[in-house]
Amino acid sequence: MKKASLTGIKKFEIFERPIPIIESPGDVLLKINSVGVCGSDIHYYTEGKIGDQIIDFPFTIGHECSAVVIDPGKNSSRLKKGDIVAVDPLVACHECSQCKSGREHTCLNQKFLGCPGQLEGCLSEYIIMPEENCFVAPKNVNPQIAMLVEPLSIGYYSFQQMSAHSAGEVNKNCTIGILGSGPIGLSVMLCLQAFGFKYIFVTDKLDYRLSTASDAGAVWTGNPVKEDIVHSMLNKNPDMFDYVFECCGKQEAIDQAVELLKPGGMLLLVGIPEVDCVSFNISRIRRKEITIQNIRRQNKSVKPVLDLISSEKIKPEFMISHRFPLVKTSEAFDIVSNYKDGVIKALIQL
Numbered sequence: 001m002k003k004a005s006l007t008g009i010k011k012f013e014i015f016e017r018p019i020p021i022i023e024s025p026g027d028v029l030l031k032i033n034s035v036g037v038c039g040s041d042i043h044y045y046t047e048g049k050i051g052d053q054i055i056d057f058p059f060t061i062g063h064e065c066s067a068v069v070i071d072p073g074k075n076s077s078r079l080k081k082g083d084i085v086a087v088d089p090l091v092a093c094h095e096c097s098q099c100k101s102g103r104e105h106t107c108l109n110q111k112f113l114g115c116p117g118q119l120e121g122c123l124s125e126y127i128i129m130p131e132e133n134c135f136v137a138p139k140n141v142n143p144q145i146a147m148l149v150e151p152l153s154i155g156y157y158s159f160q161q162m163s164a165h166s167a168g169e170v171n172k173n174c175t176i177g178i179l180g181s182g183p184i185g186l187s188v189m190l191c192l193q194a195f196g197f198k199y200i201f202v203t204d205k206l207d208y209r210l211s212t213a214s215d216a217g218a219v220w221t222g223n224p225v226k227e228d229i230v231h232s233m234l235n236k237n238p239d240m241f242d243y244v245f246e247c248c249g250k251q252e253a254i255d256q257a258v259e260l261l262k263p264g265g266m267l268l269l270v271g272i273p274e275v276d277c278v279s280f281n282i283s284r285i286r287r288k289e290i291t292i293q294n295i296r297r298q299n300k301s302v303k304p305v306l307d308l309i310s311s312e313k314i315k316p317e318f319m320i321s322h323r324f325p326l327v328k329t330s331e332a333f334d335i336v337s338n339y340k341d342g343v344i345k346a347l348i349q350l
Helices: 039-047 143-147 149-165 183-194 207-215 229-236 251-260 282-288 302-310 326-337
Strands: 002-008 011-016 027-036 064-071 084-087 126-130 134-136 176-179 200-203 220-222 241-246 261-269 291-294 320-325 345-349
Touching: 002 326, 011 326, 027 084, 027 143, 039 326, 064 143, 064 149, 084 143, 084 149, 134 302, 143 149, 143 345, 149 183, 149 241, 149 261, 149 291, 149 302, 176 183, 176 251, 183 200, 183 207, 183 302, 200 207, 200 229, 207 220, 220 229, 229 251, 241 251, 251 261, 251 282, 261 282, 320 326, 326 345
Parallel strands: 176 200, 176 241, 200 220, 241 261, 261 291, 320 345
Antiparallel strands: 002 011, 027 064, 027 126, 027 345, 064 084, 084 134
């Protein structure tokens, strides 16, 4: 089989490797169909690391994927050969204190696709995954859309964390800011819209992404390079914002969020910063009594997202802007890392 591995900073090579063999009960052999290029993958591509997760080259990255079941294993209870599945990339141990408290996404012994020191990624024709990580796509959800379930599940989980902040049902007329309208910011917006939230303001430094967000239903968009977006957003909404989702991992966006939020508001940190430390204006967040919620991937959100797509409450097809074969993985990563050609989500087809 073929796999694309990073052999250095911004260097991919295609390798021939044996097809993996099922060795553990409950595992499944998958033929990868589509792989999405994620922002976290770009960190590995351009820097060789995310925080203390450092690549030992060569290494295969990639975690957003859909696949076809080739061998469901001897003990499969719900998968059959030929099933198209969305893949949850996090393998939990189910034994640690986090798993036993229902927080498999922060499992203390987790293994994640494409994470150094854990699991080789899915930029490979075949992979082995536990059956429990494979979710059968409804017949009206094609493999390319099933690939989008992974970023969308982060949007769904972010929405859930927002909802948990409220003592009761969240007011559908609350005002929401999304800072960063790449695939994750758009995923947050789509999930909010699926549950009836309409007053969503979106910012980004790239005008084409703002156009995409506007077309997808954002009520206002603004470019912080071209205008004082705090002034502009508060001019449109003087009462300030109930929730702000920081989806670009930038210090300036965190600072903007603090200014935009009303007292008692909530800042949800969804983006992954390129730096190890960020700062907060403690006086502002203390006086406003702002809640800060980090978002770590997702938890139990894959199946709900598949259901939302199948019911057409979420229509994410527009997010896929580019498609590449495996042999052009380098080109795909170059376009995404440099924001070329109006890219939103680049997909690699195997």
